Structure formats: C-alpha cells, structure tokens
Amino acid sequence: MIDRDQGVTAPQGFRAAGVAAGIKPNGKPDLTLVVNDGPSAAAAGVFTRNQVKAAPVLWSQQVLTTGSLRAVVLNSGGANACTGPAGFQDTHATAEKVADVLGIGAIDVAVCSTGLIGERLPMNAVLAGVDLAVKELGRGAEASLAAATAVITTDTVAKQAALTHADGWTVGGFAKGAGMCAPNMATMLSVITTDAVVARSTVDETLRAAVESTFNRLDVDGGTSTNDTVLLLVSGAAGVEAGPEDFAAAVTAVCADLVAQLQADAEGVTKHVTVTVRGAATAAEAVAAARAVAQDNLCKTAFFAGDPNWGRIAMAVGNAPTEFDQHKLDITVNGAAVCRAGARAAHRSEADLSGRDILVEIDLHAGEGVGTILTTDLSHGYVEENSAYSS
C-alpha cells in the first residue's frame, strides 16, 4: 500500500532536511539534503537525454560512475544550466561543502538543481544553506516532507510516496516537476531511497527499467529538460535481502505513484489523459504512436474542450514513426468505439469527456506491441502559466 505521507526517510538509514537558504528571492524553502548513513552506499542515476546538460547533471553523472553515493544535495531557485565552467565549479564547490560538513568525499555527493536556465547560483546562500540543512537533518514525517518541499518550483504540492514490503524493507521517495519534461520551470527531479539489501548490480538495472516504464511515460510537453534526474540510494539498513523481482516491483510502484502526482500537478491541467496503443509491430512502436498523440497540440486542445475529435487522433497516429494500415485503425475514446477499420463507427457524442479522466485506446492491428503514455490537455491555464512566467 502506497503511503503518501512518507518519503525518503521512510526507509531506515536515511536522514533528510529541507531549508530556506535564500536562493529563491521569495524566501521559500530551496535547499534539500538527503544523507545515506548506510551500511550500504550503492546508488544509481538516470539523467536527461538532452544534449544541453546542466552542471549538476554533468557532476552527478561523473560521481555515479562509482555506483556509490552518501548524500544528495538539491536546490530549487536556479537550474545552474548554461552557466559554463564557472557553473560547474559552483556545483563542485557545493558537493565539496556537503562532503566537508559530513566528513565524506565530494565523490560521494550528487547535486541536483532546478529553476531558471542561464543564471549563476547565489553561492553564499547555497553554502550557508548546506550548514543549515545539516543541522536540520532528521527522520520521520516532518523531515521527509521538508525535503520534498524545498525542491519544488511551480509545483503546488510536495510529492512523496513510500511502500513497505511484507519482508520488512521499504522504498520511499519524492519528486518535483510535471514529467520528464514539465512545463514552465521544466525540470523533473526525484530521489528514491530503500533500506533493502540489494545486489549492487541490481540497483542500476532496476532504476533504469522503473524509470522507463514510469517517468519516461509521462509526456506533458515533449522532450526532456537540461536537469532531469532520478536517483536511487540504497542503505541496506533493514538487513533484509529483497528479491530482484520484488524490489523492481516496489521501486516501480513508488515511481508510478510519483508520476501520477506529477501528472495531477502539471500547470493549468484540466484533463488527465491516458493513451494506450495496442497491436503495433513492437512495444517501441506502440509507445511512439501513443507519444505522437500525447504531443499533438490539436489533440490536446480537443481534450481541453472535452471534444472526442477522433479525426485529430487518427491524424496524429498517422504522423508517428509506426507502421500500420489506415484501413485497420480502431480508436476508442472513454469506451466509445468512435473509429473502426479507419472509418466512423459509434457517433462521437457517445464518448463522454466531461470528466477529468480521458482514456484513448488505439488498436493498429499490425502486431502484438502495446504501450501507454500519460499526458494532459492544452488549456488556457497552460498558456497562462507558461507565458506569464517572468524571465
């Protein structure tokens, strides 16, 4: 059972804090520290595929080549992206500061940032914030929520989830943003923790598979940001070994719940849309077709209008890099078979899109591949949030 009142400190062996370091001009919390007290320090990370990578992404990719982490420091209020060599030095200095205060090596410290691209961070505030955060480190619901809160930007709520296995080990985590590419301040950051005992080789492959089937299936406005990062930290403090399949299921469940919270909190959203494609030649082609619908602005404005305009869906699927015969295309919207064999079937008025949830089911009849993408509508609120955002 997922518990949304707990997060990164639900597993044993972790302490966390979230403080107001003065990075954000408005004085809200903006620096989070998560510490893994072990005994294990196994860790893995999945990073943005964007060719423009923020300094903290370049740093964290580098330190994670060891497969170990003792701490993660995250800041909101600035992405530290497109900041050149000086920005990378800022990230390095932040990791060194955390290492000094905790008595570990900088190579054990990952760094994540989120906020406006192209601006240097106020390093005095960041470094003083680390001192403050170390003093606040704790366990329990309060520390966990503080950690999840200090990373948010335009999010309206902090997002946490935890799950305890019957064998006595726990997976917890937080996330901020609204998808692998969110609107507005854009970045998706997530830290997942566990006290299970897990083979080191399992950690990386478990995280990669979980991210692929959860975070990478939420597509609010295409692409990935300069800072997107998901980290998995293993303390092993429960002293209980988790089987690889149980472990994968738990990590995936926590990630999936965080993704549902990200989708719900995307800016200006009025509809939660699930696009499932069946009958593609491969699963990858099914995902590509579902993504084509999820990224199509004509479909997204129709979803906003609650208009079951399946012609736009057919057009979007036709633009996907997915092979199919248009004369076999089936489209079902909220249970109404609006298109069968590439032509009109049930009248579109039979599809009721007045509620919050829209389910689009597409069958290409070209194979066995299945894939799902979660997305949102394109609303006035979306335009408002993303154009009102002051530079």
Next chain:
Amino acid sequence: MIDRDQGVTAPQGFRAAGVAAGIKPNGKPDLTLVVNDGPSAAAAGVFTRNQVKAAPVLWSQQVLTTGSLRAVVLNSGGANACTGPAGFQDTHATAEKVADVLGIGAIDVAVCSTGLIGERLPMNAVLAGVDLAVKELGRGAEASLAAATAVITTDTVAKQAALTHADGWTVGGFAKGAGMCAPNMATMLSVITTDAVVARSTVDETLRAAVESTFNRLDVDGGTSTNDTVLLLVSGAAGVEAGPEDFAAAVTAVCADLVAQLQADAEGVTKHVTVTVRGAATAAEAVAAARAVAQDNLCKTAFFAGDPNWGRIAMAVGNAPTEFDQHKLDITVNGAAVCRAGARAAHRSEADLSGRDILVEIDLHAGEGVGTILTTDLSHGYVEENSAYSS
C-alpha cells in the same frame, strides 16, 4: 514582382471558378474548379506524408502517376478522410462527374478536400456544385479570387500570388490553411499553375524542391494532415520555354509568398517567428534543430509573452536529433547575443520582442549546415480557436 491580386488564372490556358455548392452548412463558397485548357497537360503533385491519407489524396496520387492533369476539383466543408471504401467511391464519382461535364477522362482529374475528418461528403451537393462551377468557369481577377476563396475553412482571407517572368511566362497559385500542418481544420491545399513551356521531367522535380524549401519549412503545430496536397499544372499556353533555373525560382517565389500568407493567417497568432540554425553538421540537421525549437510549446508560449527566454531555446535544441557541443552553442534573439558558448552573454532585456516578428538565430559551430523554419507563437487565441472548434 509578386502580385497578390492574381492567382491560378494569371497564366494563360487556365479557367477557374469557386461556387457555393451547399457542402458547408453555412452556405459559404465550398467548391473550386481549375481547368487546364492546354496545349500541355503536364502536372505534378506533392502529398501528405501522413500514413492516414484521405480518399482524395489516394485518388490524386493514383491519377498523377501519368504526369498529366486537365482539371482539379477541390471542396471545403469536409475532408473525406477516414471514410473507408465508400469515401473513396465518393472521390471517384466526383472526378467522373468533372470528366463527364468537361469531356475528358476521370484519370485527368485530381480531387482535393478539406474540412472535418471522418464524415462522408453530401454527394448531391458536390455533384450539383460541379455543374454550377463549370458554368462559372472564367479568367481574370474575379474568377481567380472565387477559386481561392471556395477552398478556405478557418482562413480569414483567400491567399493568392502570381509572378510574370520577363520572357513572358507566368506562375500563379492559391493556397489555404496554415502550414503543412495547420491548426484546427488542419489541411493545407495549394494549386500552382503556369503557362511556361517546361520539359515534362522538370515539372515534378521543380515542385518537389520548391515545396521542400517553402511549404515544408512552415511548422505551426507539427506533423502533416490527412489531406495536404500541392499541385503544379502546366498549360504551356504562353508558348515560351522557361529555363529550368528560372522556372524553379519563379515557382519557389510563388510558393514562398503563399507560405508567408499562411503563416500570417494561422489561427490565434500574435508573433511570426523565424528560426534559423547555422553551423550544423548537415543542412538536414540544421532544419531538424530549427524544427525542434518551432515545435516546443515552452518556446512558443515564451514567444507569445514576448519573453526572450533563451534557456528554453537551448533546451529545445538539446532535444533535437542534431549533434553539437553545448559549450559552443550561440543563441541570438532579435539581434541580441543572449547566449554565447553555451552561457549567458547579453542580458535578455536587450532583446526586444515587443513587435510582431521574432528572429531566433542559433549557431551550433559543428559544421556548415544551415536551415530555417517559420513558426508562430502559442497563444490564448490558439487554444481558443482549436478547442472551440465544434465537432
């Protein structure tokens, strides 16, 4: 010099008409006929790359394998897409009707449709409209404008252009829509005519090259519709041979002017955005990078806000399938060098985006490839038009 008061009947040998056939419920003009009286009947077509192709696209692709056309019939008020075998029979019947009345073969008649996807056309109205249009066929400014007007859907104005070469031959044409993928009713249709004497082999390659560098470089909301069609008809009635290069230049100039009119008329647009990428490894990679910016909703909402948010531009380029080193990325917005070597340079306040036109120049410093894409902003008007569209 481009003349926007003339169109498909500017070249000799062409007659045209546009009539209200009763296909649109509101009684506005909805059927256009263009007839090539020769002596040549050479023709070429470029069609949507969407896998879901409307019946008229399938028909016109088929008849154009001969490289000849004597007439084109176009209707607004219905796309005849996703209408199955019955819809294809409707297209065939329309071509047969035109052929009967004109005393030619159905194989000499192309058909284009635009409007809502998934609905059959009211064939009584279409067939009666053909009789009406044949009676109205004429030359001169009035006939040309009527032909350009009866194809429009959500366009606010008819779009024509003509150009006469010093040697005495002319290229003319009309277009409707707002790009190779337009918002709302989506389809882009264009008919280009010429009275030049042109080698048959030149016709097809000239049209393809012209479309690639004009219509295919306007990207309002990604993808291509089920019905997009550009046709080039050659009468040879001027009796003057056009050199291949002069002919290509004239066809491209007419297409480029029509594209500028399409961009200006895209729904809800407040900004005309030109994205030019230089220094890519190849021209194709430059176009791909420019297209990534043009399709990015975060960039498009920032354009709407007049916000020179170059971080979003950097992020969009980083998501393109284009190789570059982020530490060499230069971005210039309306002349202001906001990003140099991947980091902030001129302050963003130096870029004035208060006017209608926005020029984004990106240099990747990875080669010699150059490419440009025209696009628009993502405005409240866009959401309004595309969600208010009643199904």
